[in-house]
Amino acid sequence: MFTGIIQSVGRIRRLEPRGGDLRLHVDTDGLDLSDVQLGDSIAVSGVCLTAVALETQGFAADVSNETLSLTTLGQLRPGDPVNLEKALRLADRLGGHLVSGHVDGLGKVVSMTPDARSQRWIFEVPAGVAHYIAAKGSVCIDGTSLTVNEVAGHRFGVNLIPHTVEHTTFHAKRAGDAVNIEVDVIARYVERLIGGGQASGIDVDFLKQHGFA
Known part of the structure; x- marks a missing residue:
């Protein structure tokens, strides 16, 4: 999970084709990665990616064809800026709102x-x-x-x-x-609950009256 509070604007260093999809190499522009381990999540312009390599000035992440086709990551070129945020820790302030990193x-x-x-x-x-x-x-x-x-x-x-x-x-x-x-x-x-309102015992009329439907 993330908060939507951008921690750094990085840049795409390199796009490396691998087995039909892509490995993205990101320069983090000074973002501290000392507390990041392999397998941790980092949001790149709102897309949750997994760090598969930690590099001198950034990290690398594999991006599937699904993600490339459904997000702006498929349009990126070397040098393009990207918003970066490390995953939320339970002790962190929630300055924005809860963000999953799953683009709709x-x-x-x-x-x-x-x-x-x-x-x-x-x-x-x-x-x-x-x-x-x-x-x-x-x-x-x-x-x-x-x-x-x-x-x-x-x-x-x-x-x-x-x-x-x-x-x-x-x-x-x-x-x-x-x-x-x-x-x-x-x-x-809320939409999911309303869709199954009667089966789940939810008062749909109440939700509508209070602006949730």
Whole structure:
């Protein structure tokens, strides 16, 4: 699990084809890996990957064809920036929200508009993802925990403060770029429970009255 609080912006050092898929070599740009062991999880732009090798200035991770086809990792090139976060420890502060590192779908940057010192960004997502996103709820974009401002159909908006823009890959994004989207895991469980509401004894009417359905 992760928190969606980016710890470093690394860069892709090398993409190594291996047996039909890919091994990703990531320069962590000073992120301390002294407490990381082989087999530990590291989120790369919101995608949970397993460290299979620890290198002088980073780590390597194997990426399956499934992951390459369903996330932005398949579009990466050497030198591209990536958001990095080490796995959450039980004693850590939960500064963002609980993030699994399992991407639900690809979104697209629609626009960025200045708003005082901040920026308002609009994203578009597929229908299968959009219905999980709620105003004032949480969403994870490229591994970054953000609060949703508003939702309109398949589009939603967020506010990015200067610190977030400067210390994540958002500073390199442009309109039309693809992003990894992970919805709030609570929304998924609520939908699952409502779907089996009668069998599980859940009061679906109560959930609807309180905005959960």
